Amino acid sequence: MTGAVFMHTLRHNWRAMLFWGSGISLIAFLQTALLPNVDMLQQIANLLSTLPPALVRALGGGDLTALATPEGFLSFRYFGFILIVFAVYALILGLNVTAAEEEQGMMDVLLSLPLARWRLVVEKLLAYALLIIAVGALSFVGLWLGVALTPALAIDPMKLLRGTVNILPGALLMLAATTLIAALVRRRGTAAALATIFLVGSYFLDFMGRAVSGTFLNTLTALSFFTYYDGGNVMQHGLVWGNMLLLLAVTVALAGAAVWVFQRRDIGV
Amino acid sequence: MNRAAPVIQTENLTKVYGNHQTPKPALHRLNLTVNPGEIFGYLGPNGAGKTTTIRLLLDLIRPTEGSARIFGQDARASSVELHRRVGFFPGELSLWKNLRGIEVVNYVSRVRRNLDTAYARQLAERLLLDLSLRVRSYSSGNRRKLGLVIALMHKPDLLILDEPTNGLDPLIQQTFYALAREIRGEGRTIFLSSHILSEVQAICDRVGILRGGELKAVERVDALTHADFRWVTLRFRESVTPELVAGVTGVSDVSAEDNALRLRYSGDFDPLLRAISSQYVRDIHVQEPTLEEIFLTFYGSNARTQAELSREAKS
Numbered sequence: 001m002t003g004a005v006f007m008h009t010l011r012h013n014w015r016a017m018l019f020w021g022s023g024i025s026l027i028a029f030l031q032t033a034l035l036p037n038v039d040m041l042q043q044i045a046n047l048l049s050t051l052p053p054a055l056v057r058a059l060g061g062g063d064l065t066a067l068a069t070p071e072g073f074l075s076f077r078y079f080g081f082i083l084i085v086f087a088v089y090a091l092i093l094g095l096n097v098t099a100a101e102e103e104q105g106m107m108d109v110l111l112s113l114p115l116a117r118w119r120l121v122v123e124k125l126l127a128y129a130l131l132i133i134a135v136g137a138l139s140f141v142g143l144w145l146g147v148a149l150t151p152a153l154a155i156d157p158m159k160l161l162r163g164t165v166n167i168l169p170g171a172l173l174m175l176a177a178t179t180l181i182a183a184l185v186r187r188r189g190t191a192a193a194l195a196t197i198f199l200v201g202s203y204f205l206d207f208m209g210r211a212v213s214g215t216f217l218n219t220l221t222a223l224s225f226f227t228y229y230d231g232g233n234v235m236q237h238g239l240v241w242g243n244m245l246l247l248l249a250v251t252v253a254l255a256g257a258a259v260w261v262f263q264r265r266d267i268g269v
Numbered sequence: 270m271n272r273a274a275p276v277i278q279t280e281n282l283t284k285v286y287g288n289h290q291t292p293k294p295a296l297h298r299l300n301l302t303v304n305p306g307e308i309f310g311y312l313g314p315n316g317a318g319k320t321t322t323i324r325l326l327l328d329l330i331r332p333t334e335g336s337a338r339i340f341g342q343d344a345r346a347s348s349v350e351l352h353r354r355v356g357f358f359p360g361e362l363s364l365w366k367n368l369r370g371i372e373v374v375n376y377v378s379r380v381r382r383n384l385d386t387a388y389a390r391q392l393a394e395r396l397l398l399d400l401s402l403r404v405r406s407y408s409s410g411n412r413r414k415l416g417l418v419i420a421l422m423h424k425p426d427l428l429i430l431d432e433p434t435n436g437l438d439p440l441i442q443q444t445f446y447a448l449a450r451e452i453r454g455e456g457r458t459i460f461l462s463s464h465i466l467s468e469v470q471a472i473c474d475r476v477g478i479l480r481g482g483e484l485k486a487v488e489r490v491d492a493l494t495h496a497d498f499r500w501v502t503l504r505f506r507e508s509v510t511p512e513l514v515a516g517v518t519g520v521s522d523v524s525a526e527d528n529a530l531r532l533r534y535s536g537d538f539d540p541l542l543r544a545i546s547s548q549y550v551r552d553i554h555v556q557e558p559t560l561e562e563i564f565l566t567f568y569g570s571n572a573r574t575q576a577e578l579s580r581e582a583k584s
Contacts, residue, residue, distance in 0.1 A: 004379035012367070105363030109419070112327050112357035112429075113380045116349050266330040 005120055009127035013093075014134075020089050021135040024082065025142030031078040032146025032153065041073050070153045071235040074143075079163045079231035082139070084203060086171035089135060091195045093128040094178025097121060097258070099188040102268050111267060118259045125179060125255055132171050140164040159235045166234040169247035173225050174199060176254035183261040186268045202226055225250070274341055276427050276458040277303035277326065281335035284321050295321040297482045298335065303460055308453050310473030310490065311462040318482040319462040320360055323431050326460075327357060339427065353381070356420035360431035360462070362413055370400035370407070370415050377419045389422035395444055409436050417445065421452075428452065428459045434468055446472050466493075466557055493563065498535035500556040504528060506549040517544045 098121065101107045111117065143160045147153050177198055182191035202224040209221030221227045228243035282299040285292045296318040303309045313319050324330045326337050328348035337344040339351050364373055374389045393400050398414040407415065413436050420428060434442045449459055449472045463469050469476055470490055477487045498519075509530060511523040519536035528551075534541060 004376065004382075008376050008379070012365075105359070105361055106365060108324070108327075108329055108359045109357070109362070109364065109377075109416075110380075111329055112352060112355065112359075113377060114349050114352040114382075115380050264331075267324070 003123065005115065005123035006127045009124050010130065013096075013127070013131055017131045017134055018138075021138030024085055024135060024139040027082070027085075028078060028139045028142035029146040031074060032143055032155075033150055041069065044073070069236075070155050071159060074155065075163070075232045075235045078143070079166070079234060081231075083167050083170045083226065083229050083231060084199075086132065086135065086167050087174040087199050090128075090132055090171045090174040091178045091192070091199060093131065094175045094195065095182055095188055095192055097124045097128065097179040097182060098262055099182035099186065099191050102186055103188045107267050117263045121179065121183075121255075121259045121262055125175065125258075128175055129172055132175065133168060136164050136168050136171075139167075155235075162239050163231070163234050166229065166231060166239055166244070169244045169251065170225050170229045173247050173251045173254065176251045176258065180254045180258040180261065183258040183265075274305070275302045275338075276305050277301065277309075277337070277339055277460060279322075279326075279335065279337045282322070282325060282332055282337050283334035284318075284325060284330065285333045295482055296325070299484055301477060301484060301487070303458060305458055306453060306456045307474040308449055308459040308461060308472050310469035310476040311460060311479065312464065312466065312469050312476050313462075313479035314464055317479040319464075319479055320431055321482075322479070323357075323360075323429055323460075323462060326429060327352070327355070353423075354426040356423065356425035356428045358413075358416050358420040358428075358430040358433050360435070362416040364404045364412060364415060366405035367403065369403050370398065370418075373404060373415060374400060374419060374422065378422065381423055383423050386422065388424065389418050392418045392421055392448075395448070396441055410438060410441070413437055414441065417448075421448065424457075426457050428457070428461075430459065430461045432463055432465075433461065434463075434465070442468075466563060469493075497563070498533055498558055500558060501532050501534045501541070502552075502554040502556070503530045503532075503545060503550060504552040504554075505530075505545075506551055509548060513548065514541065514544050517541055 098107070101110060110120065140161060143164065144157055147155050147157070147160065174195075178191065178195040181194045181198070182188070185191050185194065203226055205217075206221050206224040206226035209215075209218045209224070209227075212218055225247060228240075228247050230240060230243065234240075279299050279301045282296060282301075283294075284296040285294050287293040299318075299322060301322075311319050311322065321330070325332055326339065326344055328345050331345065339347075340354065342351055344351065365376075368376070370393070371386075374386050374393075378384055378386050378389070390400065393414070396414040396417060398411055398418065400415075400418075402411075404412060404415065413433070417433060420430065434445055437445065449461070452459060453474075461469070461473065470493070473490050475487060476490055476493055478485045505528045508528050509525065511525050511530065514520050514523060514530065514532060517540050519534050520532050520541065522533040524531050
């Protein structure tokens with residue numbers, strides 16, 4: 001494996017990665033540094049207990065007792081929604097695996113070189129996966145710094161790390177899903193629209209489904225990758241390895257399908 | 270490699286775009302052979318199927334029917350291996366705009382696992398291209414020069430060039446022609462698509478003429494040149510009639526308009542100039558014939574395609 005495409009992809013995307021990583025890291029830092037003291041957390045938990053339970057569940061706050069703890073509150077205020085931001089970053093990267101160069105016409109030059117199509121997709125996917133992990137690492141640094149600078153908070157850094165690691169399978173799944181969509185439809189704009197529908201649809205399916213337990217809609221949440229993320233509980237209960245492995249397995253399947261599709265079809269002009 | 274074996278050989282190569290309900294035929298049963306060490310001109314108007322052929326040869330698109338072989342290997346099954354020996358210049362060249370010229374060269378050389386870029390720099394110097402600039406700051410002509418550099422930089426055994434001189438200034442066109450002759454001199458092969466007859470005449474050994482997705486003819490360039498003619502427009506100070514050039518050898522299809530005569534002319538210009546010497550000539554405009562006109566001149570209006578001839582032979 002030459003790794004030329006892998007290295008090129010890293011070399012020309014690390015600045016954007018730093019931008020995304022710094023932004024998410026700042027959000028993480030602010031969420032921890034501005035975390036209220038434990039007494040206030042209890043008041044917030046009391047306030048939340050007055051809301052309809054379905055709404056609290058939909059917002060990712062299942063356990064109101066846990067919300068009164070720093071870990072529970074951080075899950076609610078940060079881990080509950082941050083996968084969406086990671087997924088948007090992954091979506092943008094996924095469009096760059098094949099669609100951007102194909103639409104702009106560079107793909108003809110690239111594939112006229114001694115470079116197999118599968119290798120192009122795999123090297124780019126690996127590079128983008130690494131960039132997503134790097135953004136995750138930066139976000140962890142932001143969380144850790146926030147906690148370190150707030151002595152009133154005593155959150156085990158390992159819990160922060162677990163929460164961060166929990167984000168990655170969902171983000172990688174979004175990268176692979178967007179790559180497959182782009183391989184199928186070729187046009188960047190169309191792929192972006194469909195991938196956005198997939199992302200927003202998955203989020204709302206999970207959001208709405210959780211609010212109405214015991215219904216058919218609740219059953220359908222199994223189709224949403226957000227369901228297997230469970231950012232609201234990871235700090236308290238740890239990683240759910242089964243869910244993570246499931247997301248990673250689907251990611252590999254989607255990436256494989258993208259390679260299969262791209263390998264077999266005409267390159268667009 | 271067996272030097273006598275064809276570099277490119279296609280067999281009934283066919284490409285139909287669209288679906289079964291609305292098929293859009295782009296190339297129909299192409300049978301073509303390009304020999305080692307020749308510059309083969311692939312001539313045809315826009316939309317004739319030239320780029321489709323090239324993209325099939327490079328495995329960028331897949332044939333609906335038929336096959337293509339390069340250096341004796343299947344263009345699809347052995348594409349990666351073949352691409353090590355092929356240099357490609359696309360007609361609609363697009364490169365990474367945020368990279369510098371040298372970064373594009375380095376990227377391509379890394380993918381090719383050929384890290385020696387000295388020849389690429391030499392080529393850039395010959396083409397008067399500054400590799401230190403970003404692609405986005407290049408003019409379209411300079412982008413095409415960079416495209417030529419990355420097509421030629423690994424000294425490929427086969428160069429596939431899709432209208433390479435479009436947008437190049439005449440001086441650089443001449444440099445390109447010199448490079449093409451050098452490549453042929455080294456025994457390497459060039460497959461060059463063009464819709465410019467003069468370009469093909471300048472450097473090619475043989476020409477394939479494509480029209481409507483069908484290969485109409487394959488000829489040596491000197492044979493095409495033999496059938497050559499020009500459209501000449503003569504502008505006079507006074508009004509003239511076609512009788513002025515009547516009887517001049519090589520003149521035909523004369524029409525008069527205002528103070529001008531437009532005529533089709535073949536042969537040396539001296540007889541024509543002598544015939545009009547009694548008039549005050551304001552301007553002479555000489556225009557090359559279109560491909561269609563050359564084709565009709567060469568084959569007549571009843572020209573049949575290779576496919577038609579093949580069908581007739583079988584029946």
